[in-house]
């Protein structure tokens with residue numbers, strides 16, 4: 442075999458195996474080359490420039506080109522490019538129809554990225570929906586009916602039914618952060634402005650608030666946080682709950698109780714096999730599991746049980762792998 446044909450064979454193999462994945466989050470962006478089995482070959486990470494959409498898309502594409510050059514490849518070697526965005530996307534996977542950042546809102550991000558990659562087609566998807574696609578392709582242990590729930594600063598969700606992502610009429614399906622979970626003393630939801638939403642009571646932001654309130658009430662707890670050099674937020678709360686500090690455990694009990702209520706309501710409607718939790722707060726899964734299950738089991742109709750409550754195995758890269766899954770769609 443001459444050198445040229447060896448090179449062509451290698452290129453063909455790579456064409457079948459590699460995709461470009463761009464995960465544009467609210468604070469950081471990761472650009473990567475990912476193999477069809479979900480292996481991340483190489484990646485770059487940098488802050489998301491929320492104020493300047495065009496400049497940030499330039500940076501994403503420059504990073505992808507650098508990664509390709511690093512592997513001795515060009516864009517034609519890729520079998521697809523997918524990108525996740527922090528907002529609602531149209532069903533064609535091109536337009537960011539709703540985004541909290543004004544300079545990004547209403548822009549055809551898919552076409553804009555594609556134009557910067559020499560006309561290569563790029564599909565985009567909401568970041569939480571993308572996590573569900575990643576579970577479907579790379580994780581989820583063969584599950585085809587499940588609810589993905591991101592518990593981080595806020596609470597977001599995505600629904601997979603019959604192996605397909607459910608989008609709803611406007612692409613908002615699965616936004617379970619706005620299920621009402623508190624009627625007695627409801628807090629204002631920072632996202633929708635309503636009261637008593639799961640996002641207001643069962644999110645990372647809510648955990649921060651609960652923990653700070655406990656610290657205010659209990660000077661010994663505040664001294665413990667300071668003495669151990671812990672942050673006065675949910676991360677500090679998690680560290681102390683791991684040590685069995687009762688006030689910190691109580692915060693997770695309340696958080697878990699609200700999550701169980703919200704997830705239970707969603708499960709009654711959707712009848713999934715499993716609920717999969719991801720996001721920063723879900724890293725404290727073992728601290729919350731029993732508390733979530735307590736209210737979850739009391740909310741869900743017995744005929745729908747058992748429903749597995751799982752922590753994602755995709756870790757920090759769930760959304761990035763979702764971008765890869767998007768690029769591999771139909772392959």
Ligand SMILES: [Zn+2]
Nearest residue numbers: 619630633638
């Ligand atoms: Zn809300």
